Structure formats: structure tokens, C-alpha cells
Amino acid sequence: MMKKDVAPSLLAAKCSLYEATKMAKEAGAGYIHFDFMDGVFVPNKSFEVESFKEVARISNIIKDVHIMGINPDVYAKRFLDMGADIVTFHLEAVDDELLRKTATIIKNHNAIAGISIKPKTPVKELSQALDTGLFGLVLIMSVEPGKGGQSFIEESYARLREAKELIGDRDIILEVDGGINETTGPRCIECGADLLVAGSYLYGHEDFKQRLEALLR
Secondary structure, eight states: OOOOEEEEBGGGOSSOHHHHHHHHHHHTOSEEEEEEEBSSSSSOBOOOGGGHHHHHTSOSSEEEEEEESSOHHHHHHHHHHTTOSEEEEEGGGOOHHHHHHHHHHHHHTTOEEEEEEOTTSOGGGGHHHHTTTOOSEEEEESSOTTOSSOOOOTTHHHHHHHHHHHHTTSOOEEEEESSOOTTHHHHHHHTTOSEEEESTTTTTOTTHHHHHHHHTO
């Protein structure tokens, strides 16, 4: 059984990306989550691609990149060259050919390819992607992608259970992102989530480590 873990989301950090990543590692997080938004697939932009180098300076923490953009194959290559361990892109942003191409690029870099869906996309639409055998992570968005600090969408619990059933006995991490706190986090784990992405619940609080630990109780 996979160890449950938390991926602090840098989108909520108020300090440098280097310091925020260091903070997460020192608090005991096994992962760090980096959101990239292109301003096309989602209306907002986040970090520049090159700013990921600050995150990559910290070793021994799994670097989890979430691409919210079109042309994920191009961006994936750049993040992988800088040391990304997981690169996730959106099912809604690709056709079948680009899906396979992007996932293959990620796999060929000995990294984990992830596939994500928005809250209104039926979970069953992940089936064809998972059947390719190219993916090692599924990311269920529990808020609309493109903006931090949103409230958790209650229907996400059922979507996690459905995704867990779809994954079955395959070696695939089930991740959830959006509105994660001390209430929603543990419930998501009960519904099958392996990895919790948490931002504003962690960053900006002096009890960062205690809050992280509370998510996994």
C-alpha cells in the first residue's frame, strides 16, 4: 500500500520558491507541487517555467508539476530537463495523439506521467488514457483549475471513489487538488486519495508542520 502524503502547493507561498520548497521538506512533506498556467487553457498565469529552477535546487523531495496549458508536450520537456519527477497535464487540453506523445516524453525521462481532469469532466473519460499504460498518476481537481484559494467542491468525494475504482489494482497514484484542509483532506483519503495538494491551508501559517501532519491523521 502506498504511503499517504501531502504535496504543499507553491501557488500559495508568500516567500521565494526556494524557501517555500525548503519549508515543505523540513516539515516532512515528501512532495512539492508546482502549478504552471499558460493563460490560455485557464484564464490566469502563474509561475514562469524557468522559475522551476528554484524548486529544483532542493533535493530529496519529489517535484510534482501540474501543467494547466495547451501544448503540454513542449512544457513537459522543459520541466523534465530541470528535474521534475512527476508531470501532469489535462485530458481536456489534448487529443489522443498529443496525450500519448506527451505521456511518452515524460516516461522516456524516467518520470511519472499524470493525467488530470476538471470538476465537470466525467471521471469515466479517464478510462481510455489509463488503458494506455502510460500513466502513473491521476489528479482529480476539487476546484476549477486556474486560481488558488477556492472552496472544495463537495461532489469531489464521489469522484475520488469513482476514480479509485477505475484505477483498480494498477500502480497509479490518486491525487486531489483544491480546497484541501484539516476537514476535507482526511475525508479525501477515506475516499481513496493517496496524495493531497494543499496550499493556503499550509503556507502563511506558523504551524505549517502541525497543519501538514493534521491532514494525514
